[in-house]
Amino acid sequence: MHILSVDQFTKGDIEEYCSRADFHSQFSSVTAQGKILANLFYEPSTRTSSSFYSAMVRLGGHVIPINNVAFSSVAKGESLEDTIRTMQCYADVIVLRHKEMGAAARAARVSEVPIINAGDGIGEHPTQALLDFYTIRKEVGVSHGLWVVLMGDLKHGRTVKSLAKLLRLYDVRISWVSPPELRVPAEFVHPGEIETDDLPMVLPYADVLYVTRVQRERMDALVDCSYVITEADMQIAKPTMALLHPLPRVGEISTAVDNDPRAAYFRQMRYGLFMRMGILTKVLEVPHHL
Numbered sequence: 001m002h003i004l005s006v007d008q009f010t011k012g013d014i015e016e017y018c019s020r021a022d023f024h025s026q027f028s029s030v031t032a033q034g035k036i037l038a039n040l041f042y043e044p045s046t047r048t049s050s051s052f053y054s055a056m057v058r059l060g061g062h063v064i065p066i067n068n069v070a071f072s073s074v075a076k077g078e079s080l081e082d083t084i085r086t087m088q089c090y091a092d093v094i095v096l097r098h099k100e101m102g103a104a105a106r107a108a109r110v111s112e113v114p115i116i117n118a119g120d121g122i123g124e125h126p127t128q129a130l131l132d133f134y135t136i137r138k139e140v141g142v143s144h145g146l147w148v149v150l151m152g153d154l155k156h157g158r159t160v161k162s163l164a165k166l167l168r169l170y171d172v173r174i175s176w177v178s179p180p181e182l183r184v185p186a187e188f189v190h191p192g193e194i195e196t197d198d199l200p201m202v203l204p205y206a207d208v209l210y211v212t213r214v215q216r217e218r219m220d221a222l223v224d225c226s227y228v229i230t231e232a233d234m235q236i237a238k239p240t241m242a243l244l245h246p247l248p249r250v251g252e253i254s255t256a257v258d259n260d261p262r263a264a265y266f267r268q269m270r271y272g273l274f275m276r277m278g279i280l281t282k283v284l285e286v287p288h289h290l
């Protein structure tokens with residue numbers, strides 16, 4: 001089984017991943033002993049690559065890290081397909097991050113081992129969406145009418161697209177906040193949803209504020225925009241709101257906010273580790289507990 005897009009998940013799948021993550025947050029299990037993961041990253045990463053690495057090792061497995069393809073045969077001009085054909089000889093699962101949208105689907109067409117899409121350009125980041133959802137569930141709960149505000153570079157960001165698709169399976173309200181040049185593609189917005197560049201207009205209602213950075217590396221021309229969540233913003237937010245960010249942040253959330261109990265972005269990384277352990281046991285088809 002590959003994990004390529006949030007489109008493939010049912011509510012039942014999401015519930016199963018969350019309960020697997022719950023298990024791994026409480027118990028250790030080494031059910032992936034003897035299994036090997038290839039971490040194939042064509043784009044920079046800290047959290048996604050390290051958390052998959054840590055998850056695999058915590059499950060008793062091993063990792064082939066190819067975090068810098070510049071030092072692999074890719075630098076000699078090898079195609080993605082041939083690199084995948086190679087790695088599947090050595091690994092039981094391949095985690096792939098690539099700069100082109102659709103790369104994970106291309107890889108899956110030639111791979112006999114599971115491909116996990118760890119971000120394909122401006123496309124999707126389905127495991128991030130699962131861990132973001134798990135974070136929301138743990139921090140505020142996913143109740144009827146939950147109001148989620150997605151903010152930042154919604155045009156180029158892949159995490160917001162995957163998360164929005166996943167949240168569509170639940171009865172939540174989504175609002176979109178971005179500079180006009182960085183609006184999410186129209187197909188993601190449902191009738192009646194608020195799209196604005198005015199955060200204070202929606203912030204008082206938000207149960208979750210999910211902030212993202214400007215994806216400068218994905219722009220042809222630089223867009224001149226900046227936004228910062230400050231303590232003043234947190235004062236108009238609900239006392240129960242959760243503030244999420246997939247990270248890295250490059251100034252969108254003031255460090256003065258870090259000690260606010262509503263700042264959930266560091267906890268979010270920890271939830272991500274447990275979620276990725278759950279994802280690995282599922283795709284490797286090993287029991288998640290002995």
Ligand code: NCD
Nearest residue numbers: 047048119159213246247248
């Ligand atoms: C995100 C990504 O790579 O899409 N990072 C991550 O996986 N935690 C967000 C980003 O790079 O802005």
